[in-house]
Amino acid sequence: MTRVGLAGLLGTIVVTAILAAPAWAQDQSPVRVRGTIERLEGQHFVVRTREGSELKIALADNALVVALVKASLADIKPGAFVGITGMPQPDGSQRAVEVHIFPEAMRGTGEGHQSWDLRPQSTMTNGNVEESVAGTDGQTLRIKYKDGEKRINVTAETTIVIYLPGDRSELEPGAKIFISAARKQPDGTLVAPRVNVGRGGIAPPM
Numbered sequence: 001m002t003r004v005g006l007a008g009l010l011g012t013i014v015v016t017a018i019l020a021a022p023a024w025a026q027d028q029s030p031v032r033v034r035g036t037i038e039r040l041e042g043q044h045f046v047v048r049t050r051e052g053s054e055l056k057i058a059l060a061d062n063a064l065v066v067a068l069v070k071a072s073l074a075d076i077k078p079g080a081f082v083g084i085t086g087m088p089q090p091d092g093s094q095r096a097v098e099v100h101i102f103p104e105a106m107r108g109t110g111e112g113h114q115s116w117d118l119r120p121q122s123t124m125t126n127g128n129v130e131e132s133v134a135g136t137d138g139q140t141l142r143i144k145y146k147d148g149e150k151r152i153n154v155t156a157e158t159t160i161v162i163y164l165p166g167d168r169s170e171l172e173p174g175a176k177i178f179i180s181a182a183r184k185q186p187d188g189t190l191v192a193p194r195v196n197v198g199r200g201g202i203a204p205p206m
Contacts, residue, residue: 030182030183031184033182033192034049034050035047035049035050035176035177036048036176037174038173041056044057055190056189057179057182057189057191058189058191059168059192063192063193065170066164066166067167067170068164068197068199069161069163069164070202071101071161075160076101076139076154078130078131078132079128080129082099082100082102082127083109083110083124083126084096084099084124084125085098085123085124086123086124086150087122087123092151093140093150093152094123094150094152094153095155097122097158097159098158098159098160098205099161102163103162103164110126111127111145112127113125113126113127125145126145127143127144127145127146127149129141130143135153137155138156139153140152159202170197171195175198176198176201176204177204178196178204179192179195180206181194
């Protein structure tokens with residue numbers, strides 16, 4: 001796929017997700033799901049969550065599947081738009097647990113700094129890479145967002161991924177997935193408008 005084609009497809013993903021949001025504006029809060037697909041049951045896939053429970057999930061009619069592919073520190077360039085899950089440090093900086101490199105068509109997604117539930121006290125910072133400086137243990141990034149900025153240290157232990165268009169066929173037993181906003185149905189099952197799936201055996205680090 002050409003760069004233009006990829007940007008166009010991912011742009012469609014973003015626009016579709018935004019336009020679909022009102023349809024999901026129900027009373028129930030969205031459910032985050034992290035886990036591994038155990039098996040398929042008709043139109044549902046059954047996920048074993050990181051907590052050990054099983055959830056039965058169906059895709060919404062217009063569901064989007066996004067693949068996460070392993071990347072490297074060299075792929076994090078000044079000017080890139082990224083999302084970083086971090087842990088606060090005593091000096092006010094953040095230590096990156098994972099870095100998500102967004103394609104240009106997804107620039108602005110979730111921009112800002114907020115608490116996150118990957119780990120206790122973890123945070124999520126989405127913004128532009130203003131500066132990257134080599135340090136004794138990896139790289140220090142200066143991430144700027146609309147109302148502030150953060151210094152975030154990327155180390156050898158940091159997981160780094162990049163987003164690519166995915167396919168429903170990748171949602172098979174053994175695949176590791178992350179769903180940020182599933183909706184619970186009256187029968188206890190979930191419906192997902194979007195699924196992030198790790199490609200090549202990686203787990204979506206969210």
